[in-house]
Amino acid sequence: MKTLKLISASIMMLISVLTFGQDSSVSEQAKQKTITGVVTDSSGPIPGVNVVVKGTQRGVTTNFDGTYKIQAKVGETLVYSFMGMNDEIRVVGTSNVINVKMQDNQQQLQEVVVVGYSSDYESEERPISSRKERKKAESNQTLSGKVSGLQITNSSVAVGASSRIVLRGSRSFSEKKDDLKQYSNINKTPIPNDEDYNSLIENAFESPKTAPLSTFSIDVDNASYTNVRRFINNGQTVPKDAVRIEEMMNFFKYQYPQPKDNNPFSINTEYSECPWNSKHKLVKIGLQGKNIPTNDLPASNLVFLIDVSGSMSDANKLPLLVESLKVLVAQLRKEDKVAIVVYAGAAGLVLPPTSGNEKQTIIDALEKLNAGGSTAGGAGIQLAYKTAEENFIKGGNNRVILATDGDFNVGTSSDGDMQTLIEDKRKSGVFLTCLGYGMGNYKDSKMEILADKGNGNYAYIDNIQEANRFLGKEFKGSMFAIAKDVKIQIEFNPKHVQSYRLIGYENRKLRPEDFKNDAIDAGELGSNHTVTALYEIIPNDVKSDFYNETSDLKYTKVEPTGNNFNDELATIKFRYKKPDGDKSIEMVQIIENKSSVLENASDDLKFTASVAWFGLKLRDSKLISNKSSDEIKKLARLGLSNDTDGYKSEFIRLVEAVK
Template sequence: MDNFNLPLPGATVVIKGTSKGTQTDFDGKFSIKAKKGETLEFSYVGMLTQTAKIDNSTNLSIALADDGNTLSEVVVVGYKTTARVAYTNAVSSVSVDEIRNNKRNNKTKTFSPDQILAGQTMGLKIKSGSGQPGSTKSIRIRGTSSLNSKNEPLVILDGKPISKKQLQVLNPNDIKDITVLKDASATSIYGSRGKNGVIVITSKSGKVEKLSRRQLRKKLKELEKAQQQAPIQWPEKDPTQDESYESFEENAFESPSTAPLSTFSIDVDNASYTNIRRFINNGQVVPKDAVRVEEMVNFFKYKYAEPTNEHPFSIHTEYSDCGWNSNHKVLKVGLQGKNIPTDNLPASNLVFLIDVSGSMNDQNKLPLLKQSMKILVEQLRKKDKVSIVVYAGAAGLVLPPTSGEDKKSIIDALEKLQAGGSTAGGAGIELAYKTAEENFVKNGNNRVILATDGDFNVGASSNTDMQTLIEEKRKSGVFLTCLGYGMGNYKDSKMETIANKGNGNYAYIDNIQEANRFLGKEFKGSMFAIAKDVKIQIEFNPQHVQAYRLIGYENRKLKDEDFVNDAIDAGELGSGHTVTALYEIIPTNVKSDHFKEPIDLKYSKTESSSTAFGNELATIKLRYKKPDGDKSIETVQVVENKSIPIVNSSDDFKFSSAVAWFGLKLRDSKLVQNKDSEAIKTLAKKGLSNDEDGYKSEFIRLVETVK
């Protein structure tokens, strides 16, 4: 028996020291051949083992006590309440009227009692039958007495047992309430018949009409027909409906005759790609505005040669065929940042700004954030220092500046963080920058690392407010890295805004592998800037270019006059980092449905410069500042009008083009002629090289998933 003095079926009884044994029946009885003096051992899952020595008595009474360490049941129930009987947690009572009105929000009579009961009480599972008229549903009540999947509970209506078929045809309007009994609560009232649990139904009148077999079959057919005509539809909340993304229109084609210059800030962010990967892996539709093509392209690393001159980066160009529009061309512009050895990196003054508000409580938020930060901490040296600022309803300093050598203290501080409260993001940013400025390292790497789901809701919270705040703070010389976590309420728009305006970069961490990539393997490129405010301006030669458009970078475009204005903010380039930009080109004398020639204006005509610049496709100008500088440095490079067949192009050209092509497909671009996934995959495979970590192969699998 158990600790309630009730029979314990299924307990194991063995003769100690032998392999002879048996199990108790439903009344707790057993039979075993044992000699006098032998010891019997009694055991049961979740209970303490007992022993008894055989004497002259033929009957033994053994009581097993709970061991206190075993869970009888783990059930997850979301957004509901169930009335519980006060004297035991093995009983739950469900009001049919409450379920029908509140849960389903539908008062039609097509719902049978078993459908109404499904999902309303812990431990009760109802599985649909074959779908044929007259078929019954499988009903299970979890608990120690119902581990055998073939056993089903006893159904009692107004004190009398009924069959599952009779349960299905009951009129829900005749039912007052339903009570589910499990384990001891069931067997103490109904004996061995309740060993698999009991569903007790009480009708409003206390008497329900009993149906004949013929009437029962007819009712089941009527119920099946009604359910087919009015299927039950459970309202499902879109898991991404509370996420926010900044909307934008993709770049259109422009004529070099009327708009000869294209000016933009570089973008080293790659948050969009990892976020898209999350959607595809979860089987969800990718929101159009979550796709930023340049961030997809720049997620991947390309094999560009390092600089050999005085500039901190080298410029590489390639001109070849366009995969998605057959008569067009693509110009690839790649930058390769100088790779600084770890020993030569400047000392770091890092401030971890961590969101510990209530919205960060999910497993893929604060718990993943802690593990991510541990990876970053492992990269630190003795001369580096870390401070930790947290914010929820208010902001606070939880770890003063601590040497990177004291990794235990930093990790211990991270482990103690817990989520709860509102999100005073503005106050957190203020305190983080104040801490960074107070511990500023001259000629060092001074950086705030903001880790959040972006859901700022107290204080400075609008995108405009946050932009103003960050623009003011970047004047301090402190850089910014934004790490995004979570889903459902993820605020990509805020993260993108503050990263763009704060001399910063932005990554979305969807799993520990991504944290290891961005904060571990690419630590130097992510955390150490070798150039800031990097701007690109390209002038196209109208002799060879009928029209052009920049692929992506929509929210990084600058006015032409901003190129020489040192007060205008632009992107930073990290140690060893690569940046790639693609232009789609419509050559002269090529007809295209995506571009119309500008009106021929009398006063805008210019004489052709075919003699002086006949072999030039474009001229690239770059301006940048040193990490601690205020004055820009300019470099210029000419692109030759020499197109090569795509089959002869580099692997980097093929793969980056395939990634851009896939991004345009996800955005459902109206400027793309061919959106065939097989064609994208084929081009990506042809460019599959330099893939030690398998990220490019993973991309091909994502393309295969989206048809």
């Protein structure tokens, strides 16, 4: 048995790493031709078959669909070999197509199929009771050889039993319905804290006299909110740097009108009192993306890039990931296509581009995945983008969907190399969606960099309900961009504004000169998406403890212009590009100097202000003095409308849980 294990391991290592050379002689090359074909047995195509030109070092293995391509000359002999089957021999003739049907080796069928790995992983063995089961194990062995640490086994020894993949050195996860119930309660278990977040420095108050322009990129991500929710539901303290207030506000949808012109979004502003400081004011800026009917959406070219490294073995990682992507698959149409790339110690294409109406084929491929191996994500990103580019749909929705806990490396300097890589891939016209999973070792910092730098968006999936929301109900907004590189620049009138500060968006701020620079990346807006931003204003006639006027300048004087703009609080500008465009389009709107009392403000302003207030409390902001959960909850209830899905009510319960 040990001998068989060694033979199997050697075979798989040979398939994975051996590169067969071709004869270097020019005259020999001239005589060679390309032979193609399909290798099958009684059950269908066989992946992983060795095809070698006898007496040479020229050889290949069959692909996932049993096809191969090899250079050979007329008269040379091709040898087809696969463990558990009789070798087949074919002599190259005048035809360029050689299809081969292989036969079982009955003696080997009584042996044990062993999937070989390096000594870092245990091997697992089991008796083979049928030809069909052995073929499944052998076919899946090809995937295991391509992706370090993966092994696929069957859930039973019955004929036709479904395939599963088992993690070496870790427990497997059952697919029973009872186990899937864990998703909603998975956060109740205490966890080690080895999570990474980018540090944030809270935006300070600035004077329009010294900083007349405030510029930032929109952010439609909402990963921070679901991650914060996970911490609170788990009874844990929320790390300050895990709180990105703009992502908390943008988790919720607001009642902004649809655009009435040719632009892809409408602009909506509101000016009212600030709830955490009655002397201050709030400016709300809301964008509403155009709602494109599903039938009118462009065809999608999607590549699922799935982390199957060892860190993904927990029940709230890969098993939840698979269930999540099933939600997305359910939304696909026949004109859409999906490919699946996985990575661990290496990367592999486990499902070639497949039509959206072949849902069971896609789901079957997902259900065979499991975790094991190291975490080199760079190769996976490269292969996923290569696959997306090779199948690029002009005018379509071309997107890589990365699903991971973020615990991976891309190069020697990791985050720096990753940013460089993803910025380069952005030029391909392929968009990026990042889906984060898990806890304890979750690397939010990496996920945020990828989404921010890769024409992307980012969600944290803490349970199957969130998967249903982001990948089901909000599929169009999550997956179909209607505008990219959307930037906002606001100029406050110093006649009315002593100081201002942007609430959140710390990682999205841009330099004033970046606004008109089309080479500068910014956020994307999806179909029917809403985006909300808040500015806190200190009016000119208010003495505030949170802002001190700077000293007078000696050489530069900034004076308000005449009386022509007395009615204007600010001018706000937007720039965006079409999804396949390179040149920005600009929009301009005036915000009038008409403030309402908070009681008369819209429900949208009240609720989004309560969310921002809660975020400021969680971050222990030094720029607010009132951090009362009761006051935050009261304001949220005043703005509680249009809550058919109960997300806003859930927010109020989260506020109640944090004293």
